[in-house]
Amino acid sequence: MTPADLQGSIISHRNDRMGGRMIAMLNALRITRDYDLPFFVGWTTGGRTSEEMRDPTAIFDADWVAQHFFDGDVLGEVYDDLIDLSTLTQHTGWTPEKFRAAIAQGSSFLSGAAMGVTVLPWENPQEVAARLPLAVESIRFSAPVRAMIERIDSIFAGTKLTAYHIRRGDIIYDPITSNKLWPNKFIPREFYEQHLGRTLADPDARVLIFSDTPVEVERLRKVDPRVQGFDDLLGDNDLTPGARDFLELFAMSRCKHIYGPPSSAFSQTAMTIGGCSLQAVEDALSPEDRAAAMDRMTDRLEARSTLFINMGDVGQCLHFLIERQKELGDPARARRIIRAYMDDGLDKSFAYQLLCELSVATGDLAACEDIRDLAYARPSYSDDSMATVNTYSALHHLAQGNTDTALDRLHASFWFRPLENVVHGAVNLGLTADIVTPDNFYPFDPAMTRQKGNVFPQGRRALAELNTIAPKGYDPEDRSDFHMWDIVVRDWRLTCGKKLNRAFTNKSKIAKSLDMLERAFSKLEGSPALTSARGVLLFAAGDADEALECQRRAIAAAPDTPLYRKRISDVLFSQGADKTALFQLRKASNLMGWHPTYQAELGWRLWRMKERDESWEIYNRLAVADHRFIEVHLMTSDMIRRDPDRLEEALAVLERGLKPAHGAQRLLAAKARLLMMLERVEEGRAVYEQLVDCGLGTEHTHVEIYRQFSALGREDIARELTARSIYDFDMVKEMAGG
Structure with missing residues (x-):
């Protein structure tokens, strides 16, 4: 099946377990029955897919699967262009006529809701709910x-x-x-x-x-x-x-x-x-009865009951423990129980989050620094936990007025989790206190800043409580500066570095973000700032021509703003106008003055355009520069290791990134590779073992392990490491070309 086969259809996709996949399929089938449309299923089977989901023909008729199902490779080609049914609203003007016209023009729609009944804006919810179970009749089972x-x-x-x-x-x-x-x-x-x-x-x-x-x-x-x-x-x-x-x-x-x-x-x-x-x-x-159940659970937790299957079981109970102890006015008891488990080996990422939240609830924000120390003292290889402890530590240092340390923490948390709302809230407090600026953080447009009452999510009590924290010298009751950091992530994807979820690139989701942007900053209508920001989202949605026009208008109105020129270079590079794009990127870098992100981006572009000498000059300077950008350290290390005589220097640069990015999978994998290149085999093996035993070794990690150790004639080590993972050694060996 090819992407062309899927045009003008309803596509079901959930990359999770049975319930979510089935309800997405039923909603898609209901719509295809009602509107006489083609129906397909994007059924992923690779990666971390659970065993029961790997073979759809065990559940459904093989001929029906062949007719309607396609795999993750095809899904990856079409996903960004799918219109998510959850984004169809009356506000965005969807009508039956517009829906059918989009189908006729080849647009396909994604049914991806994990639960509930998907109702189109013009439909009657009660009538749809009554028809949905009948969609089972359309499924052909094995x-x-x-x-x-x-x-x-x-x-x-x-x-x-x-x-x-x-x-x-x-x-x-x-x-x-x-x-x-x-x-x-x-x-x-x-x-x-x-x-x-x-x-x-x-x-x-x-x-x-x-x-x-x-x-x-x-x-x-x-x-x-x-x-x-x-x-x-x-x-x-x-x-x-x-x-x-x-x-x-x-x-x-x-x-x-x-x-x-x-x-x-x-x-x-x-x-x-x-x-x-x-x-x-x-x-x-x-x-x-609820109170009796909660109290029995609390007593069992405190007594270390053998009823708990493992630390994962214990960990999931901790939310309820906190809820009950807060009801009783004794959150300190929950804090003691959780800390005792953590001292005994519990290192689930949310445990750090819960301890930090309890520190805030008990008026002991300073304890978050101790929690961060605990996370950094052990192999806690989880981006979530590292983002959490750095975010809460940043809040503590902001409240104390420790600007340099606060900025260190904000950089780390933003690198670990660049799209997390709680991270954005902390960065907004740094922005409010003038600690975060375009010069010392990822460059952003200060004109796209507005005032907001609460910068942390209000939906959860523990996060809402963070709105009572303010930088030293500021009143929590005052309005804070607010910036849309998602746009910053789009501007600096290369130097942010993180792999983000599919929703970040889905065009219908981006259209929703564009609508939010225009409503949130309506007072800036017609300004170069809003025009340029719109261009960023239009470019992300695939409308490069309109994005280019937005950036041209912004530059005409504000020719000395480096960010607008950097943005136009992004669009021009995507269109193959490399020389013009490079001119704009150079101009942006010169206007900005020396900044690690501009320099790293320029060096990366120059290397790919065969301007190697100038690229080396930039990375040589980055190698000795004092900066906080974790991804730039990794990029610089990767560049320097191309010179066999500079491997030790490449390792030293990488270690500067690893210090704040404790336990980061990509940096650890790069470290292991460098150690192997330096023939420090046992050290390299130890790092690979850390990755594997913490469940962070990807398929590509194991391919690299195979290549490194088979080159030394030690395929047995590669086999043993892969046996400790979820991956199949023969599959890894085949991927490696072995």
Whole structure:
């Protein structure tokens, strides 16, 4: 299947597990049925895809898959141009006529919502919700799944089973997924225990437990013979992981009532298919029962109960621990419990976040510096945790008036997580206090700054509390400076360096950002600042000609503004007008004065245009320059290592970047490669082991490991390291050309 085959269609895609993929598919099918449109599924199977999702033919008919499904390679070619159905609103003028016209012109729409009913702006929500379950009729299932569906319908006919859905799995086991907090998907077992006691008070009650972690099913089955698992009803079936996962979802849909997490695509999709009732188990508890469950969980945490499966299990309970202790007015108890676990080895990234939040809640912002020290003293290889501890440390130093240290921390947090709202809030406080400027940070347009009451998100109490923090000499009640840092990330993608999620490049999402920009800065209408900023988003959305015109108008109005010339050079380079683009970039760099980001960008462009001598001059100067830009250190090190006589110097430059970027995967991989080039093999191997054992080794990391060690005749080391990862050695070897 090619991108051309997909034009004028509705495309379903979710790169997650069964519930999210199924609801995205059902919403897409509903729309294609209603409007007689082509239907396709972008079904990713590579990378970190869970085992049950790797083979769609285990769930669906093979011919149907061949007709409608395509893989991640094709998806990557079309994704940015897909119009996300969630961006269709009356505000943006979408009507049935506009929708059909877009389809007729070849535009395709993305159904990617993980939960709920997708309703187009002109549709009746109640009518759509009633039709959505009928979309299942359009799915052709594999023969084993069809047979089991019939059996389930037969077994469940006339029953009134109550289902409990206990989500665990990757949330507590996967090294990446378990590093995030999932309070809307992970619910402590004590809530289920408490609710189950009430359910079983009815002598006619029968309960079916669904969980991706068998031990949770076994524990509740022991409570009462009326509590059963999927296998108790259907026997020990020889099902593939994918088929079993879907059939559990289908069986859940045949229950009368479902109690589970408040935000699980799995149980939400089961409800949608079956029309049964679904309630969050926590909401179904009385205040007294909820308090009893929380107190039992707290006591178990403090006593280090063996009921907790692992540190991932412990970690996910900590959100609820904090919630309860704040209710009781004793957040210090939560802080003590969490710190004790961290001292005992818990290093989940959100644990640092929670400790920082509790430090704020207990009026001890200074403790965030100690938490940062803890993170930097251990192999905590998580961008989230590093961004968090640097952000809170920055807030502490801003409040104390320690400007240099605050700026160090802001640079680190912005590099680790350049799109994070809490990071942007801290940078805005630095901007308010004139600590962050275009000269010492990523260059930005000061004219695109406005006043805002709260610069931290209000949706979460812990983050809203940060609005009570102000730089030294400022009143928290005063309005703060606000800048749209997303635009800065677009300007400096090369020297920000981070790989960002697909939503950042999806054109319909960018159109939404453009609308927000124009509304937020409407007072600047017609100004070169807003004109140039619009050009940045238009360029990101693929409208290079209009973006070029925006930058030309901005430069005509403000010819000495370096950023506008840098932006026009970006557009010109993309159009192949390299010489004119280079002229504009040189002009921008000269107008700015010496700045690491302009210099690194200019050096990078010069190298690719074969202007090697001038490029070397720039990177030689960057190699000895004192600056805070982590990515520029990495770029400079990568350049210098091209000279075999300067490998030690390249390593020294890289170490300057690694100091603030503790545990960063890309920098560590570069360090390991340099150590191997220096024939410091055991040191290089040790760094690779750190990457692998912390779950940060990508496919490309293992390809590099294979190449490095097989060149030394030690393929056995490469095999052993890959065996400690999620990757297949033979696949890695093939990728490496071995």
